[in-house]
Amino acid sequence: MTTPGSPPAPSDGLPWPSLLVLGTATFTMVTAEMLPTAVLPQMSAGLGVSEARTGLLVSVWAAAVVVASFPLVRLVAGRDRRAVVAVALGVLAASSLATALAPTYGVAVGARLVGAAAVGLLWASANAHVADLVTDRLLARSIAVVLGGATLGMVLGTPLASLVTRVVGWRAAFAGLALLTLVVAVLVRLVVARAAAPATERPGEGATPGAAGPAPAGGPGPMITVTAIVGVLLVGHYGAYTYVTRIVEVPADALPGGVSGLLLVFGLASALGVVLAGRFGARTAPVLALAAGGTALALLGLAVVDVHPALGVAVVVLWGVSSGALPPLAQTLILRLGGPQRRATSSALIPVVFNGGIAVGAALASWVVAGGGVGALPVPAAVVVAVTAVALGAGARAWSTPTVVESGGDRAGRAVAESPAGV
Numbered sequence: 001m002t003t004p005g006s007p008p009a010p011s012d013g014l015p016w017p018s019l020l021v022l023g024t025a026t027f028t029m030v031t032a033e034m035l036p037t038a039v040l041p042q043m044s045a046g047l048g049v050s051e052a053r054t055g056l057l058v059s060v061w062a063a064a065v066v067v068a069s070f071p072l073v074r075l076v077a078g079r080d081r082r083a084v085v086a087v088a089l090g091v092l093a094a095s096s097l098a099t100a101l102a103p104t105y106g107v108a109v110g111a112r113l114v115g116a117a118a119v120g121l122l123w124a125s126a127n128a129h130v131a132d133l134v135t136d137r138l139l140a141r142s143i144a145v146v147l148g149g150a151t152l153g154m155v156l157g158t159p160l161a162s163l164v165t166r167v168v169g170w171r172a173a174f175a176g177l178a179l180l181t182l183v184v185a186v187l188v189r190l191v192v193a194r195a196a197a198p199a200t201e202r203p204g205e206g207a208t209p210g211a212a213g214p215a216p217a218g219g220p221g222p223m224i225t226v227t228a229i230v231g232v233l234l235v236g237h238y239g240a241y242t243y244v245t246r247i248v249e250v251p252a253d254a255l256p257g258g259v260s261g262l263l264l265v266f267g268l269a270s271a272l273g274v275v276l277a278g279r280f281g282a283r284t285a286p287v288l289a290l291a292a293g294g295t296a297l298a299l300l301g302l303a304v305v306d307v308h309p310a311l312g313v314a315v316v317v318l319w320g321v322s323s324g325a326l327p328p329l330a331q332t333l334i335l336r337l338g339g340p341q342r343r344a345t346s347s348a349l350i351p352v353v354f355n356g357g358i359a360v361g362a363a364l365a366s367w368v369v370a371g372g373g374v375g376a377l378p379v380p381a382a383v384v385v386a387v388t389a390v391a392l393g394a395g396a397r398a399w400s401t402p403t404v405v406e407s408g409g410d411r412a413g414r415a416v417a418e419s420p421a422g423v
Contacts, residue, residue, distance in 0.1 A: 015133055018192045019142055022126050023149030025089060025188065028181045029119045030153030031161065032096060033061050035177065038162040039170035046170060047105045054105075057112050059362070064116030065123075065355040072121040073348040081129040082192050084121065089185035091118040093178045100174035120351045128347035131335045132195035139336065140281025144274050144328040151274050151324065155267035220345070222399055223337040227349050229391050230330045233292055234357025236384030237323055239365035239377065240299050246374045251305050251312025265313065266320040273324025281332055285396040288329040292389035294322030299382035303375070327354070337399060 036043060036057040044054040076084045095115030102108040126146065134142045164173045240247065244266070245259050252262040273291070280287050298319035305312035331350050338346025368377050 014138055014142060014145065015193055016145075018133060019130070019145040021184065021187045021191045022085075022130065023146045024184050025085065025122065025126060025149065026146055027149035027153045027157060028089070028092065028177065028184055029122055030150045031157030032092060032115055032177060032181070033058065033119065034154065034158050035161050035173065038158040039165045039173055042165050042170040047102070047108060049105045057109065059359060060109060061112055061116040061119075062355040062359045064113050065120040066352050066359070068117035069120035069124055069348050069351045072117060073124045073344050076121070076125070077344055081125045081132070081195060082188055084125045085129065085192070086185045086188040088118045088122045088125065089181050089188065091115070092122070093181035093185065096174050096178035096181060100171045100178065120355075123351035123354075124344070124347040127331055127335060127350055128343045129192070129195055131343060131347070132340070133193060136336065137282070140284055140328065140332045141278040143332045143335075144278025144281065147328045147331070148271070148274050150327070151267070151271050155264070155271060220338070220342055222395075223334060223342065223346055223349070225395070226330075226333055226337055226392075226399060227353050229388050230326075230334070231353045231357050233295075233326070233330075233385055233388035233392075234354060235361040235364065236299065236381045236388070237295055237326070238358045238361035239368075239384075240302065240361075240381040241323075242362045242365045243369060243374050243377055247302050247378065248305055248312060248316060251309040251316075254309035255313070262313070262316055266316050269317045269320025270324030273321040273326075274328055276321065277325040277328040277332075281329055283400065284329055284333045284336065285392065285399040288326070288333055289389055289392035289396050291322050291325040291329055292385060292392055294318060295326065296382050296386035296389050298322055299378050299385055302378035302382075333399065 036054055040051050040054055044051045047054065092115050095111045095118065098111035099108050099115075102111060127143070130142050130146055131139060161173045161177070164176060244263070248262050249259055252259040255261045255265075257264070277287070277291070298315055301311075301315035301318065305315050334346050334350060335343070338349075365377055365381070368380060
């Protein structure tokens with residue numbers, strides 16, 4: 001029974017208003033991260049620097065997320081995550097506006113660093129809030145809905161920013177993003193529901209009724225192991241994706257729109273992967289292993305995409321669907337293995353491992369390409385991802401049956417553990 005003033009118990013349905021607003025937040029976050037790539041020539045000219053230096057704004061962003069996420073999550077521990085998300089979105093809006101007004105490259109770098117720190121906190125807080133907002137049965141679908149916004153940021157956000165830049169300039173693109181982000185911050189405070197679980201970690205206690213995920217016994221080992229495997233997987237995937245335009249340029253020549261058209265196909269396939277992750281994500285660990293295997297197969301196929309355009313398109317579609325399913329599945333599994341007791345830690349690991357994978361993958365891919373050309377990249381990337389697929393498959397059974405440590409009267413946690421729709 002809900003007592004006066006207590007958070008509402010989660011319902012059997014998805015909290016659509018909350019998830020859609022948080023999904024819009026992830027749209028702004030991904031658009032903010034990738035915006036310099038969409039306005040590269042114009043921004044470089046406006047700031048008086050080379051395109052290579054402007055491109056570094058994306059790398060600096062990823063590094064800042066890795067460094068800032070854990071300290072900031074610890075700093076706001078115990079606070080209402082809705083307030084944290086709203087304030088962090090406000091900071092991101094200010095960062096985007098400062099970038100729009102930046103008179104020099106140095107000011108733009110400083111603004112980007114502040115925005116990246118805010119986004120690291122945003123990813124962690126949004127993930128944790130979703131996990132606290134829904135029951136375990138709905139976690140994979142909820143994460144997929146929220147990450148749908150991130151996918152749209154890649155598919156639509158960057159092209160729209162490029163269009164705005166061509167019409168009214170790159171500074172207007174950043175200013176428009178600042179305004180959108182500020183609107184989303186207000187919506188978070190007005191629309192997003194309170195969590196059904198406490199915002200603080202309480203070691204030694206059982207699962208909170210209604211919180212997503214049974215509380216796993218045996219320490220953080222499984223959570224850390226899966227996070228490490230996912231990090232290696234992302235190194236292989238993002239290493240190849242860094243040079244996607246070079247890898248697929250031969251089959252893309254046969255398509256309307258060339259490389260841009262094939263990248264649109266990849267983006268749509270990624271969106272389908274997110275949908276499938278939500279549909280079949282109840283068995284998160286084995287489905288994640290399957291998605292990793294599909295990604296490895298697609299990366300291997302990149303070595304022969306120039307044989308025929310149809311083969312190239314098929315490989316890109318497989319790559320998009322498989323890799324698109326990876327983020328929601330990986331985030332769901334990490335959150336589940338962390339459980340309510342380690343919610344802040346597991347949610348902070350997610351932006352760190354993803355941005356670290358991007359940074360390390362791009363660096364290693366550059367080294368491979370420098371030594372052997374872009375054609376030397378697909379096979380080692382496929383091998384790296386295939387090894388992680390085997391590791392995920394080997395641990396799938398153990399990671400699918402966490403032990404529930406119940407406190408007195410914790411019927412909700414027991415129901416989640418016994419449900420056939422559980423992990």
